[in-house]
Every structure is written in structure tokens, then in C-alpha cells.
Amino acid sequence: MKKSFIERAAAYPHIVWSVLFIIAPLIFVVYYTFTDADGAFTTENVERMFTSNYVLIFINSVCLALIATVICLLIAYPLAYIFSRMKEKWQRIMILLIMIPLWMNFLITTYSWMTILEDTGIINSILSLFGLSAHMINTPGAVVIGMVFCFLPYMILPIYTVMSGIDERLLEASADLGCSGWQRLTKVVMPMSLSGVISGITMVFVPSISTFYISQKLGGGTFQLIGDTIESYFVGTAINYHFGAALSLVLMILILISMAIMNHYTDSEQAERRRIK
Amino acid sequence: MKRFCVSALFAVCVLLLALLTSCSGGDHDDLYVYNWGEYISDGSEDSVNVTKEFEAYYKELTGRDIKVHYTTYPSNEDMYAKISSGTSNYDIIIPSDYMIERMIGEGLLAEIDIESVCEKYGAECYYKYIGDDYRGLYYDPENKYSVPYTYGRVGVIYNTEMVDEEDLGGWELLWNEKYTGKILQFNNSRDGFATAQYMLDLDVNSTDGDTWRRAQSELLRQKPLIQSYVMDEIYNKMESGEAAVAAYYAGDYFTMLDINEELGFYYPERTNVFVDAMCVPAGSANKEIAQLFINFMLSEDIAIANAEYIYYASPNSLVFENEGYIEDMGEEAMEILYPEGFNFAEELNKYAYRNLDAGTLELVNSLWEDMKITGGLPNHVYVTAGVLAAAIAVGIAVIVIRRKRRERFY
Numbered sequence: 001m002k003k004s005f006i007e008r009a010a011a012y013p014h015i016v017w018s019v020l021f022i023i024a025p026l027i028f029v030v031y032y033t034f035t036d037a038d039g040a041f042t043t044e045n046v047e048r049m050f051t052s053n054y055v056l057i058f059i060n061s062v063c064l065a066l067i068a069t070v071i072c073l074l075i076a077y078p079l080a081y082i083f084s085r086m087k088e089k090w091q092r093i094m095i096l097l098i099m100i101p102l103w104m105n106f107l108i109t110t111y112s113w114m115t116i117l118e119d120t121g122i123i124n125s126i127l128s129l130f131g132l133s134a135h136m137i138n139t140p141g142a143v144v145i146g147m148v149f150c151f152l153p154y155m156i157l158p159i160y161t162v163m164s165g166i167d168e169r170l171l172e173a174s175a176d177l178g179c180s181g182w183q184r185l186t187k188v189v190m191p192m193s194l195s196g197v198i199s200g201i202t203m204v205f206v207p208s209i210s211t212f213y214i215s216q217k218l219g220g221g222t223f224q225l226i227g228d229t230i231e232s233y234f235v236g237t238a239i240n241y242h243f244g245a246a247l248s249l250v251l252m253i254l255i256l257i258s259m260a261i262m263n264h265y266t267d268s269e270q271a272e273r274r275r276i277k
Numbered sequence: 278m279k280r281f282c283v284s285a286l287f288a289v290c291v292l293l294l295a296l297l298t299s300c301s302g303g304d305h306d307d308l309y310v311y312n313w314g315e316y317i318s319d320g321s322e323d324s325v326n327v328t329k330e331f332e333a334y335y336k337e338l339t340g341r342d343i344k345v346h347y348t349t350y351p352s353n354e355d356m357y358a359k360i361s362s363g364t365s366n367y368d369i370i371i372p373s374d375y376m377i378e379r380m381i382g383e384g385l386l387a388e389i390d391i392e393s394v395c396e397k398y399g400a401e402c403y404y405k406y407i408g409d410d411y412r413g414l415y416y417d418p419e420n421k422y423s424v425p426y427t428y429g430r431v432g433v434i435y436n437t438e439m440v441d442e443e444d445l446g447g448w449e450l451l452w453n454e455k456y457t458g459k460i461l462q463f464n465n466s467r468d469g470f471a472t473a474q475y476m477l478d479l480d481v482n483s484t485d486g487d488t489w490r491r492a493q494s495e496l497l498r499q500k501p502l503i504q505s506y507v508m509d510e511i512y513n514k515m516e517s518g519e520a521a522v523a524a525y526y527a528g529d530y531f532t533m534l535d536i537n538e539e540l541g542f543y544y545p546e547r548t549n550v551f552v553d554a555m556c557v558p559a560g561s562a563n564k565e566i567a568q569l570f571i572n573f574m575l576s577e578d579i580a581i582a583n584a585e586y587i588y589y590a591s592p593n594s595l596v597f598e599n600e601g602y603i604e605d606m607g608e609e610a611m612e613i614l615y616p617e618g619f620n621f622a623e624e625l626n627k628y629a630y631r632n633l634d635a636g637t638l639e640l641v642n643s644l645w646e647d648m649k650i651t652g653g654l655p656n657h658v659y660v661t662a663g664v665l666a667a668a669i670a671v672g673i674a675v676i677v678i679r680r681k682r683r684e685r686f687y
Contacts (some may be wrong), residue, residue, distance in 0.1 A: 037635075052643070053650045060654055063662035070665050114510070120519045138505050140658045220505025221464045224650045232646065235355050240639065265673050 029252075032245035045246035054229070054247070058254070061226040064140060064215075065208035068147035069155075072204045073197065075148070076155035080196075081189065083156075084163035095160065098153050106150045107213060113149065114217050117142050138220030146214040147204075154203035162196030163189070198262055206255055226251055305342035306335075308566050311356065311367040313553070314349040314509070315532075318579075318586035325582035331573050335566070338400055343566070351508065352465065360385055360558050367558055368567040374552045374625070377423050378416040379632040386422045387557045387564055394568040403575035403595065410621045411592035414552060415629070423554035424571050427589035428621065429527045429614070431468070431549040437541045439521035448476035448545045450522055452495075457502045461514060461523035464506035466645035467630060468549070469496065472524055475547040475628070482631040486640055493644045497651060506649070515540060526551075527613055528589035542613060550625045552592070590614040 036042045049055070083094045101109065116122045117136040124133055136142050166189065174188045212227030221228075226247065233244030310328070320326030328345040335343045348367075350356040353376040359365050361383065372380060380386050395402035404424065411425045433450055439459065444450055451460055451472060463469040473495040474481045479488050504520050512529070514520040516536040530542045555574065557567045573579060577595040581602050584591040588610070596602055603611060633641065 053647055056653055057650055059659075060650075063654065063658055066662050066665055067658070115513065115517075118514075118517070118519050120517050140654050216464070217510065220503075221507070221649065222500070222503060222505060223652065223654055224646070228649075229646060232642065235352075235358050239354065239358060240642075261673075265676055 029245045029249055032242050033249045036242060045243050046250070048243065049246060049250060057224055057226050057229055058250075060223060061209050062254075064143055064147070064225065065205055068144050068151070068208045069201055069205045071144065071148050072152050072155040073201065076152060076159055076200060077197070080156050080159035080163050080193075083160050084166070091164065095157075098156050101149075102153050109150060110146055110214050110217050113142075113146050117145070117218065137218065138222055140219065140223070142218040143215050143225075146218040147208045147211065150214065151204040151207055154207075155200040158199040158203065159193060159196040162193045166192050201262065202259060205258070209255065210251060305344055306563065306566060307344050307346060308369070308563055308570060309346045309348070309365075309367045309561075310369040310570070311348050311350060311359075311365075312369070312371050314351060316349070316371065316553075316587055317347075318582040324586050325579065327574070327579055327583065330579065331570055334573055335569065338398055338569070345570075354465075360560075363560065365558075366560065366562060368561040368563045369555060369570055370558055371426055371553050371555050373630075374414065374416045374554070375630040375632045377554060377556060380556070381417065381422055382632065385559055387559045387561060388421050389424070389557050389564070389568050389571070391424065391568050391572050394565050395572055397565070398569060400569065400572060401576075403572055403577075403580075403593075406575060406593055406595045408592050408594050408597070411552070414622065415626060415631075416552075417554070423556045424575070425552050425554045425592040426574065427528070427584075427587070428550070428552045428592055428625075429589050430544055430551070430624075431471075431524055432527050432530065432542050432544045432613075434515055434523050434525055434530050434533065435541050435543075436515070436518060436521045436537075436539055438539045439518070440541075445541075445543055446545070448472055448524075451524060452476070452499050452502065453522075454502060456521050458504050459521035460499075460502050460504055461511055461520045462496075462499065462503050462506050463524065464508050466641050468524075469506070469645065470641060471549055471630070473499070475545060475549070478547060481549070481628070482633065484634065484637050486637075489637075489641055489644055493648050496648050500648065500652065526589075528587055530613070531588040531610055544613075544616075547628060549630065550621070550628050551630070552625065553589075588614070 033045055034041055034043065036044065083091055086094065114121075114137065118124070119133070119135060119137065121137070123136070127133055136145075170188055170192075171184060174184050179187060210227045210230075212225065212231045215223075215225045215228055219225075230244050230247045230251070233240045233247065308331075318324045318327050320329065328347055331345055332343050335341065350359070353373050356370060356372060357376060357380070360367065360370065360380070377386070391404045392402050395404075407425060411428070412420055414425075417423045433445075433448070435445065435450065440450070440456065444453055444455065450456075451462065453460075463472070470489065470492050471481045473479075473492040474483075474488070477491065477495060479492060483489065504514075507514065507523075511520075511523050511525055512533055515523055515533050518537065518539070527542070527544075530540065534540050534542075555571045557564055557571075561567055574583070575593055575595070577599070580591060580593045580596045581599060584593075584596045584602065585605055591597055597615060606614070
């Protein structure tokens, strides 16, 4: 069927939107990365990243984001499975409960975690009743807690969506064919929910690796992540868009590579399953 | 058809967004004020709502309606980033001294002449009440671009319950190992470096890299003692007793004291002096109204309301000579805000931050970044991450091997 003029014209807003707000900013990032203050071509911004401690900042960010993502996955996977096997009414309620924290601005959530984890905070005042105390604020652990809390819903929701689509009869069939509970999980549920896990991992890992607010408030600024560093080059004392853009570009490439690796293995896994079917 | 509907819906959304972001108006004037957070009397806790008062004042003066759009910024650098991008339309900004110097140099500020604007509108002009000490300052020697709003100094705030009296007096308190884990440091390179520079009696405006490196080594020595690097979180942490020692602006000490009576304050011998002054950006579309607003901010009732609300020292003689104000502030506050024998102009020239050249700024920022990242994370974080990465690698390997086996099987 040939598309009418109106139908084609109606797609233009999409195109304009993507060009204006997705393509154009990316071009600017690349442009700034490879120019200096006078607009001349240079690779100095990229080289500088490998001559100083910036490599360490990248490693720090990757480590914390990785830990947070794995913890999110470990919490979210069983939860999503349990939710997806509940009665429909309960499913709706549970998902609503997962969504509620998202209605609150995550800056406020993070700020509240600061007062919860402080040495004079809520947890410690309860602990002190029993003569205990735990130093939590301004440690990498506190940052990971903040990341997990803020981004957990983004892990649960995609996994839940995929799992609730798994046909109950497949599970029954596998049981009939002699699968143990464990085998059912590893041979049926896990392969079928893989796509949800992958999008969950993407949705948690990417904001975790680039966050700056959480690390500043809960880490106390005693160690730096890549998000903090990028921020400081855009609004800090020495504004240097060129170096900031270079850091952003490398971060984007890093994320793209890790996503590509994940997708490469899991996509072929799913294609395989479809072929067998 | 479905595709068309989606697209149409999308187009409507874009249109709505465009409508929302475009300016309304036509039947009234607009004034865009861009100020620090918590830096004007805003009507909370029975104070005077200055922007509302101005709307009434303007109506009376000109017979026209006006809407004041008020937005805030957290630091000079944020404000500078926005104004210098050329995309904003603010009419009033209140930068600090060194930033005014920089912005004048870059042609970002408009020349103002309050007296002639007042004359034109038939308004009483209050500029003459600005004290002589606060005119012709280094950043604007001919008073062509700015009208001082407040001034102050940085001092050390401490918790009297937690800090011993014999340790007080200097910047050394921020380096005192007795208070490890209870000390807060500025999370901004200029103020952070300055604490070390004032302690070592170094020039805070030095263009010599070694001066900054010396200060950096001092900050590195301090790092293990620091609880966290903060800006506005300081209120929370000092008020709750989470931290015991912090350097901050004198006016803000009183805001904290209102909540936690155990806090004390002193000025070290050498410390930063700053002036925040009202300016009109060169890109402003309402320069005359902006000057009327500046003049209005200098009028007696409004200036006092602001000074009492924000607790910063005022350069306006209608304020600092007003008996009601002096009484309201109380003896202790007056002593800290307006210390006897304090030579403002001299101290400002000696200790104020000046605009640094681009090369030095770059160096300062990278030294600060290096200081912040030194030490990295505790080893167990790297070990955990390494183990997880290994586990993921094994997981992927298992998937790949299983797939290969299956391929052979079919």
C-alpha cells in the first residue's frame, strides 16, 4: 500500500525531533571533542585522558556501576518472577508499589538517603539504642545503596513484563516432561526472560555509570566518578567544554561497547531459539 | 492509519510544548531576576515578599502591570555558564566581585545609570545611600556596572560541644587530626584552595603554578580527615551535629545557629572578603526596569527586609545605620557582620578572589580534580567488581559453549 502524502508528512515531526535533540547534540559532542578553544582540530583532549588519573575515574565508575547492576539483578529477578506468578489483581498492586518511588524526584530520594545513612542519621540512632553503630555515609557502599534504590524499578519492570508473557502451560509441560524445579528455572524461565534481563541491565548500568548526584551526596565527594568529572568541566570553575565533551564521548563509546558485547551473545542466543522453534 | 494517529498525537505534543515554553505577555511588562538561592526576602515566615512589593511599586510608578520572574543559581560559575551562552534573557543578576570583573572584561554586563533612570520615571533615587567604602571597588572602579548588594567574609563554623576551645583561632582547625571525620570542606575548587592558601599565607590569585601545587599538597594532607566535600549540604550536616567543623560564609552561620544553638563562629586572621553586587546583563531587554528594580532594592524598608532575612552585611547606610535593624540583629550578629575596625576596601584588595586567566583556571581545576581522585576506592570494591566481571565472563562463556554444542547436536 502506498502511503498518502498526509501520512508521510505526519512523520516529519519525528524526524525533526530526532535531528534536533538526538543527532545535533551528538554532532556537537564530537565537534567539541576534536577542537580546541580556537576551533582548530586537535586530539589533545582525548590524549589528555590517558595521561592523567582519568583512567582511574573510569575504572571507579565501571566498578560501582557493575556492582550496583548485579545487586539490582539479584534482587529484581526473583521479585519479578514472584510477581509474574501472582493473581492479576495482586500483580497490579505490586507493580504499583514498585512504581511509587519513581513518582518522587530522585534528587529528593538521594538527599533523604543521606540523612538516613549519616552517623547521626535514622539507622544509627536506632542502632545506638542497642549500643551499636555503623559508619555508612561517604563510603562507596552508600553510593551503591543509592544507585540500587534509585534504579531498581528499571530492572524489575522489563523483567516482569517479559516474565508475565511466559505461558503457564510451558512450565506445566516442562514439569510433565520430568524437569525438576531447578531445571525448569534454568531451561525454561531463564532463556525466555533473557531479553528482559538485558534491557534491565542496560537501564540500570547506563544511569549508574554516569550518575553524579548520587556519588556527590552519598559519597561525600571524597572519591570521584566520571559523572562528577564531566559535570565539573561544564559548570565548574574552569569551564572546558572541549575536555568535558571528550570525557562524555569516551563514556558513550564505553557504554556502547559493553552493550554491543551483551547484545552480541544474547541476540544470537535468541535467534538460535527461534530457529529451533 | 494507526501510524498517522501516533504522528498526529506527537505533533500535538510538540505544539503544546512550544506553547508552554514561549512567553506569554503583551499586556504587561516582564522582569527576569536571576539570583543566588535564599538571597532575597521572599515572604516566607512573615517576611516581606520583595518581588510582590516591586510589582505594586512599579504599578504605582508607571501605571503598568509587571510580572517578576524569579530564578536562582547555586554558584557564580553556573550563572556565568548561562549568561555567557547568550541564550538567556535575564535582566538582573547578582554576581560576586571577581565574576563581575570577568564579565565586564568579556562585555557581558550593561552600563547602568540609576540616577538618570530614576529621574526619567520620577522615582526617588536611593543610590546615594551606598556607603563610600563600597564604591569604586577594584572590579568596577567607576561604578558603571554594578551596585553592591551585600558583602561578607568566610569564617569557621564549629560545634562548641565537640570542639575544644584551645583549638580555635585559625585555619589549622580544618587540619586538626582530633576531628578526623568531622570536618567539612568546600566542594568548589576556588574556596577549597583558598582555605589552604590563607593558612599558608599564599596569594589566592597567584599565577604561579607552584603556589597552587603547594596548596594542593596541603589539601591532600587534609583529605583523610575530611568527612565530605559539600556546598549547601553544610546546613544539614552542621545543624544535626553530623559534622563539627566547616568553613562557610558568615551570614549563613546565623541561619544554622537558629536551628542548632551549639554552633560557634570565628574569623581566621586571613580570610576571603567578597561583595555581591546587582548588575544588568548586556543582553537584557528591560534595562530601565532592571535599574528601577535595583533602586527599589536599595530603598529603606526593602533593604532592611532583605538584610534581616539573609543575614549578610549590607553596604547600604539606610540599613547599617538603622536603629531598628541594629536592635533586631542583636549584639553578637552585629559584631560578626560589622566588626569594629574592619577596613573593608583594604581587606577586599588584599584577600578577595580575582579573575584568573584561562591557563591558571585550567591548572587550578585539574589540580583540584587530581586531589579529589587521589586514593581511589577501597580495595574491596575493586576485588568485588573484579569477581563479578569474572563471573559475567564465565556466564557468557557458558552460553557460547552451550550454543556450540547445540549446533553440533542439530
